Amino acid sequence: MTSVFKTVSKWLEVPHPILSCELRQVLESLLEVVNSILRLEEIENEKALREIVSKLPQVSCTYTNDDAGIVKVTFLSLEFPSLDTNRFVYELFDRFVLSKSRCFELESKAYTFEFKAKDMPRLYVADYLIHLSEKQSYERFKEKVMILKEQLRLALLNKNFSFRLALSHHVRLDRKITAIHSQVLRYIEEKGEEFDTQFLLDVDRWLMVFSQDFLEKRSPLLLAKALFNLISIRRELEWKETIDSSKRHIQLSFFPSSLSFTFGTKPVLGCTIGVGLNPSCERFVEKHLSSALEAVIPSANLSISPEVHLEKSNIQMMYVEFEKEDGMRFTDEEIDKLKFQLPIEIEARVQRFVPELFMVRNEEEIMKNILTLTKEIRSAEDFPQVTVRYEQHDEETLVFCVILVRILKEGQDSVTEAFSKVNHSLTLIPERTQIVSYLGGKDPVEANVFRVQLSDVNPFTRRNFSFNFFEARHHVIEVIEAAVGEIRDYNGGMILKQSENLVRFKQAFSEVDSENPEFLEKFFYSLNPIEIQATIETESLKLFFETFSSLLEAEEEGFFSYRFHRKGSQLFLFTRCNDHHFRTAFEEELEKQDLKHKLMISSSLLHHGFRYEGVIFDNHEEIELQLEGILKTYLKHQIKPKVLNLNLETKIFLDPRIGGDHQSSMINKMLFEGLMRLDEQGTPQLAIAEKVEVSDDQTRYLFTLRESYWSNGMKVLAEDFEYAWKKILSPGFNTRFAYLFYPIKNARLAKEGQCSVDEVKVKALDDTHLEIHLETPTPYFLESTTLGLYSPVNSYIDRIHPNWAQERGDRFICNGPFRLRENRSFYAFELVKNHRFWNQDSIKLDHILLSRVNSRKATELFCTKKLDWLGPPLGYGRSNFSQLGEKIHYLPTTKSLWYLFNNQIFPFTNHKIRQAFCLAVNRCEIIGTNRDCMLPAYSHLPLNHTELFRGHEGMEENSERAEQLFKEGLDELGITKREFPQVTVIHYNSEASNRTSHLLKKQWREILGISCRIEPYEFADLFERLGRGEFQVGCFCWISWINDPIYTLNIYRNRDEKLNVFFWEDREYQTLLDLADHELDLDKRLEYLHEAAKIFSNQHLILPIYYEYERYLKSENLQVPIINNLGFVNYAYSRFK
Structure with a gap:
């Protein structure tokens, strides 16, 4: 042998029985590998080293089958350069494995050793003895160990990656994250440049920005490419900003890709975007990007909301995916067009903004303008005199204040009536109309003060989303002339009084002012007419605010409530309502009952989603009775939206072909309607099918479909059923519920790949007739068609947008009693009544809100009447139901x-x-x-x-x-x-x-x-x-x-x-x-x-x-009529007594 270990014999004498056995096995196998490589004299040590290195690191994880629950973990690796290898490995093992598992370390030993041969590397071996708790899964523990092994392998390949591992404490580790890291390192290697540790730490930062759902739907290859470009572009832009900060720097990178879904793939164009911004006065968000994209390619949309991260260096980075409406791929010509034109359109749409200008109307100026305009009228033939002044704006509306002074001729329409006869998009808000003088002692001079609101601001919106004031004002002038004829476009002590009153008001409520001064200002400036802000007595203002506060702090959550307060000669009233039409209706009733002219002060505020309306009248019992009558009449005729609040405690699949579990099926029955449905006795009844004909041998079914529509307005076709069912029976679709379709002829053979899916005997004869042949008579087949898995899907949409089931709002296409709304925070899903549903008259609910909270929070919501159902089938039964003091109901099931x-x-x-x-x-x-x-x-x-x-x-x-x-x-x-x-x-x-x-x-x-x-x-x-x-x-x-x-x-x-x-x-x-x-x-x-x-x-x-029999609790006035003896609850047909 040309090489031996220095101290092998010493290590083989380690006394611990478990450790020595494992360590002996590792070392002996290592010696065997080395000896087998070095036994041949012609093999150089360097080549042998490469062979050894290619096999490292190695990890052994063994579970002992005794009661102690002992796991032995052994690492064998090269030493990590510039790091304390033993400390590095142990800290990673502790951070990513031990701390994530219910276990504790019993004992550990680690050694380093080297070959005598020159240039041979030092090796490291560590042995850990771990005790797992009874509830801990060994397989999950082993999975974490194997992921750590792959991370160590990457660390051996790139020293910066090892430094990144040592520094990164918050990024999660799983197989996908590890695969992303591996691919990023490949890109770095292909680039042929040395990327520092910060580059890899930036990868981790973006991985924390990306949502789990975003990561799950994309391949490691796509994610790695996006991450590499995001970080590379940011660095490039930072360098350009350093060189020349006077320019706006924008850089984009495109890469065609596709997203995989259960029933198909969807082509998208991935895009990383970097934009230099001044975050204190500029912004670029999703709507700006969407507008820029539409300007370049009108048929393209954003497939997802951008994943955005604003760097400290004022470089905003975002990753987004584009899709085409026809579901096709972007052509090379279209990508080239985007590369050239999209940066130009993006730059034009960067929105500049300034702090909001807080300005209240000066009534003295209004009066001065009226007098000035009055002096301009010298004869009965003079044109009306008008001033148009900017009042306010937000992102959706623009408001001008108009003063119009004219000679009032006999029989002439009022300004409001004149406007009503003209076709325009303005909203007229009258404030006052009065006679200010008489010309020559006989012709009355009328002054009109009103506001006009432009609700459609798109014609006056520039590309950077600022308003073109001059065009908007010109449009207002044109509408006024169309209403009253040719006009002449004419173009401060009360402020002080307002300020003094506001100071005294804040002093009276100093505690509120210290916590939220803007809240008091908002209330004060809501007083109307404007001049009252300068003249109202402080005591009256205090009482008015206290009336408002008493309603604000009220515990009841009703959609409408009100408070009266009487003091001295004044009657105060405040109402709370979530109906934005209430104010108009209230003012109309005041007009009808001749109370409007007696109104002294009014106030209107929007706070926490509720609209508050306040009024002050002279304190007369008759007026109070009239007001009480108006409010009670309004309340009587208002229909509160019927909302069912439920809670989910399991994962839900909204594609009916996938949602085969009990809970998903119940949600899907709210969104989809099949051929048949179950009635209250659990008997199949006609649904989308208007008629069904069964052959004498009970093996042929012919369904005739009624006229019904998808939520996007398309007709529900027989093909939609055939398409959906055959997708489930495709051999490549992995499902545990295909057996539900096996009564259909050739269904099993198709699923097993023994015949074509086209041979499955489900056939759309035309748009309204679906023919089905069964293998044998199946008494329960009609009942099967009531299941969620037998629902149709829109075949056209599914072909071009296979990710429709992950969408929300109008892009989620369904045909059931409800449709899916865009998610709000807190709610897992929000369902609204589908007005295209064929049987909508039977649906008594307006909304179904589905939260997803834990058991404790769900119980709390139910006890506070914010949840209408607690327990199965969407939640879990609990032994503490009897302690809640509510009536326990029992759900018959086959469970x-x-x-x-x-x-x-x-x-x-x-x-x-x-x-x-x-x-x-x-x-x-x-x-x-x-x-x-x-x-x-x-x-x-x-x-x-x-x-x-x-x-x-x-x-x-x-x-x-x-x-x-x-x-x-x-x-x-x-x-x-x-x-x-x-x-x-x-x-x-x-x-x-x-x-x-x-x-x-x-x-x-x-x-x-x-x-x-x-x-x-x-x-x-x-x-x-x-x-x-x-x-x-x-x-x-x-x-x-x-x-x-x-x-x-x-x-x-x-x-x-x-x-x-x-x-x-x-x-x-x-x-x-x-x-x-x-x-x-x-x-x-x-x-x-x-x-x-x-x-x-x-x-x-x-x-x-x-x-x-499952136990559940429900609201006392909730009726759920369709509960069959199989435990299926059709919440869509629920109603409140």
Whole structure:
């Protein structure tokens, strides 16, 4: 040998039994590799070194099968240059693995060693002994270790990456993040330049800016390219800013890409944008970019909202993706056009802004202008005299104040009437009309003061989103001339009084002023008429504000409320309302009842989403009664929006082809309508189908569709059903629910790739007729079509925009009772009534708001009447329901709790062992005090299908028989009870399943004398593990969606069924189900199903524990009429009493 370790013999004598074994194995394998490489004399040491380096780092992670829960982790690596390798590796292991897991370190040892040969690198080995808590998943722990291994590999390739690892403490690590890092390093290498550690830290900063949802939908390659360009462009622009800060620097980078979705891909054009801005007075946001893009390519849109980050160097960076309306790729010519023109359009749309000008109207100036204009009228033939003055603006409106003085001729229309006869887009807001003098003692001179509001400011908006004042004013003049004829466009002591009053007002409420001075100013300047701000008595102002405050602090959350207050000679009234039309309606009623001229002061404010209207009258009892009557009449005729508030506690999939789980299906039934739907008794009724014809042999169904529409106005076609169903049956689409379509002829063959999807016997004969052929008579087929999975999707939209299900608002296309609205903060989803729904008259709700908060917050919301339903099916049942003092309701379901035994894994390969576990239970102890909502289950079939069994079919509890069978099973396996392995039970992380699993653990220990380990998982993780067969004993909650026992029995018909986690099948079992499929005599069919159920039950693959009636709480006045005996709740048809 040309090379040996200096101290190998010393290390091989490490005394710790576990560590020495693992370390010996690592070192001996390393020696074997080195010796095998260096045994040949012609191989140079340098070449051997490259071979060794290419295999490092290596990590071993081993879980011991004893009760202690010990994991051994061993790292073997090269030393990291310029770093304390032992400290570096240990801190990373502690930060990314230990601190993220419920575990603690028992012991660790680390060594460095080197070869005698010249230029051979130093190697590093570390051995850790870790104790995992009972609830910790070893697989997740191992996954973190393997991700760390990949990060260490990247650190060996790039020393700056190792420095970045040492400095970065907040970035999350998973396989995708690691893949992004790896690709970024490749780009750096391809660039041929040395990028410092800060570049890699900037990558981490952007990864924290990107949302998890954004990262999940994009490939590591696309994300790495975007990140590399974002950081490179920023550095380039910083350099340009340093050279010449007088110019606006803009730089873009384009790269065509595509996004992958479940049912297709969507071409997009990724774009990184860097813009130099002065953040104190400039901004560039999504609407500016959208406008710039539209100017270059009108058919292009933003596919996503930009991911934005404003650097301290005044460089705003953003990443965005463009898409075309027709769903096609951008051509090379279009990309070249964007490269040339988009920077020009972006520069033109950078918006400059200045601090808002706070200015109140000077009434003295108004009067002065009126007098000045009055003097200009010298004869009855003179034109009306007008001044138009800028008043205020926001991003959507522009307001001018107009003073118009004219000779009032007999029979002449008022200014308001004149404006109403002209076609214009202005909003006229009259303020006063009065006679100011008489010309020659006989012709009255009328002065009009009013405001005009331009609500459509687009014609006057420049590209940088500033307003062109002169054009807007000119438009106002044109409208005035069209209304009153030819005009002459004419073109301070009250302020002091206003200021003095404001000071006294603030002094009276100094505590409020210290906390929020602008709030008092907002109230003060809301007083109308304007001159009253200078003349109102401080005491009256205080009382007016106190009336407002009493309403502001009121606890009730009603959409309309009001407060009266009387003091001396004055009557104060304030109202709160979320109806922006209230003010107009209120003023009209004051006019009708001859109260408007008696109005002394008014106020109007918008605060926290509510509009507050205040008035002051002379204190007369008659006036108060009139006002009370006006308010009560308004309240009587107002219809409060009917809003149902629900809470979600699971992940929801809004594409009906994907949302096969119970919760997603219920949400999808609010958004989509299928051929049939269930009525209140759970019976299928016609929905989109107007008529259905069934052949005599019950294998052909012809559905005639009624006229109905998608939310975007397109007609719902028969093709939309065919398209959606065949997408689910495509061999490449991974779903566990395809079996629901197997009654359709050739559906199974198509899913298994044995025939084309086109051969599936679902055919749109024309726009309104859908023909379906079944393999055999299927009594429950019509009921199947009520499921969310049988919903249609808009085939046209799905082809060009396959990501429609991730959209919100109008871009989410549905055909159900409700449509999806753009999300607001706090709400997971907001649904609004779909006015294109064919049966909208049956829908009594206006909105359904779905929050996603934890159990504690959900309970709090329900108790404060901000949530209308607490518990299943969208949430979880809780044992503390009885403590809330509310009436508990029970939801009939087909839900049953099973424990599954993996017959593919030792020791449950033995039938007697499985049978012993099934008998060694005490269901009464498990059910405990929950007898009001649980019944013991002795069959794996739902409760309403257990009439198939005459007795418990071998599932009865029998501890003595269990012990005997367990002993016989051990003998057959050739092991003793002491050698029987610890059993891991995985279950869904909920209160009920956690309690049940621990009770089973206790019972099996007492009866069988075995040890169990309990591991909780989130539902999605549990479902995946069961599907992959990665379990010994697994807890599973089964719900039958079809009121027919064959729905449950079909799961185990074939070993390759997605839900057949046992990979079990039986020829006799299959024959009985085949006979049942073809049998038209229902009694005979039931006998076949009975025999099949017994065959499966006798395998003891499933231990049924209990049937559950789910408990929930609901608002007292909420009625949910459609609740069938399968536990499906159709919230769309809910109503409030």
